[in-house]
Amino acid sequence: MKTVDLTNEKVVTLTDVEAAVKGGATELLIGETAILTPSAREAVELRRIAVRSGSGTAPAGSGPLEPLFTCAEAQAAKEEICAVGRKLWMRQYVDGNGGNISYRIGPNEVICTPTLTSKYDLTPQDMCMVDLTGKQLAGGRPRTSEILMHLEIYKAVPQAKAVVHCHPPHATAYAITGRVPPNCVIPEYEVFIGKVALSPYETPGTQKFAETVIPFVKTHNTVLLANHGIVCWGDTVTHAEWYAEVVDTYCWTLMLAAQLGSPISHISEENALDLLAIKKKLGLPDPRHDAAECDTCEIPAPGTIAIPPKVRGPAAIASGSITREEVEEMVRTITAQVLARISS
Numbered sequence: 001m002k003t004v005d006l007t008n009e010k011v012v013t014l015t016d017v018e019a020a021v022k023g024g025a026t027e028l029l030i031g032e033t034a035i036l037t038p039s040a041r042e043a044v045e046l047r048r049i050a051v052r053s054g055s056g057t058a059p060a061g062s063g064p065l066e067p068l069f070t071c072a073e074a075q076a077a078k079e080e081i082c083a084v085g086r087k088l089w090m091r092q093y094v095d096g097n098g099g100n101i102s103y104r105i106g107p108n109e110v111i112c113t114p115t116l117t118s119k120y121d122l123t124p125q126d127m128c129m130v131d132l133t134g135k136q137l138a139g140g141r142p143r144t145s146e147i148l149m150h151l152e153i154y155k156a157v158p159q160a161k162a163v164v165h166c167h168p169p170h171a172t173a174y175a176i177t178g179r180v181p182p183n184c185v186i187p188e189y190e191v192f193i194g195k196v197a198l199s200p201y202e203t204p205g206t207q208k209f210a211e212t213v214i215p216f217v218k219t220h221n222t223v224l225l226a227n228h229g230i231v232c233w234g235d236t237v238t239h240a241e242w243y244a245e246v247v248d249t250y251c252w253t254l255m256l257a258a259q260l261g262s263p264i265s266h267i268s269e270e271n272a273l274d275l276l277a278i279k280k281k282l283g284l285p286d287p288r289h290d291a292a293e294c295d296t297c298e299i300p301a302p303g304t305i306a307i308p309p310k311v312r313g314p315a316a317i318a319s320g321s322i323t324r325e326e327v328e329e330m331v332r333t334i335t336a337q338v339l340a341r342i343s344s
């Protein structure tokens with residue numbers, strides 16, 4: 001990274017930016033009260049140059065955490081995040097600036113993608129580093145607002161090294177209908193994902209949203225986010241992206257099979273337990289590893305492509321597994337019974 005010091009300029013113009021670029025700048029240091037002209041700002045964004053405001057001339061790299069942010073492991077992680085970003089975009093799992101990717105580089109430090117950037121266009125220079133509270137520690141661009149969800153996963157699951165969040169259409173179709181796909185249909189899905197969870201809807205980017213995944217992530221590496229998308233965690237960024245591919249392809253295949261009109265055949269419970277054993281050996285999480293009773297397959301009625309999630313209360317209404325009318329009916333029945341008891 002090469003920093004060019006422009007702290008003497010009260011107004012930074014396009015000419016200043018172009019001169020800095022000619023000199024090989026990857027970061028501009030500007031005065032705390034300095035302003036960039038619109039054309040200068042445009043040039044900075046176009047050329048993906050980091051802009052840092054400060055009064056000193058200390059180069060980026062002098063902070064106590066800079067060695068961590070620029071170490072070999074960090075550089076490799078940044079490259080891997082960019083490659084995975086392009087995979088997500090090419091597979092149409094992210095649209096616009098959607099999706100975000102992170103990697104835990106230290107016990108309290110996480111490298112992540114910046115906000116408002118297409119995952120196709122990522123470069124290693126775009127990356128940010130935050131602590132587990134979401135405070136940005138390094139990087140010239142503001143971090144993704146969705147990092148809070150990634151951080152809840154890192155805090156809840158010590159073995160999670162990487163998190164990928166995206167909006168793959170087929171898995172998201174399940175998420176918007178409040179349904180989870182059935183199990184025991186395709187071996188790869190059983191081994192790499194198994195059971196997905198469905199977390200309730202909250203406004204993206206908020207702490208409340210981030211916390212919706214906490215109850216699930218210890219025993220699930222993939223969670224469907226209601227009315228939103230999916231989140232996957234893994235031991236590497238690449239593996240977390242694999243899980244997104246596996247779950248989306250699975251959902252897609254189930255939809256295609258449903259169009260054939262014949263019931264989906266299932267793997268036997270015995271064979272499913274073999275797959276679960278392979279999964280345990282690989283160290284992949286699954287709520288069925290420690291299930292008190294065996295519900296390995298939960299085979300749905302023939303012809304269905306999904307099983308309703310086990311949700312109760314308002315989330316059940318929101319997910320469509322129980323209608324408002326059914327709730328009303330239940331309330332009516334119970335009230336009538338209670339009134340009958342009281343009057344007798």
Ligand SMILES: [Zn+2]
Pocket residue numbers: 098099146165166167204228229
């Ligand atoms: Zn999202």
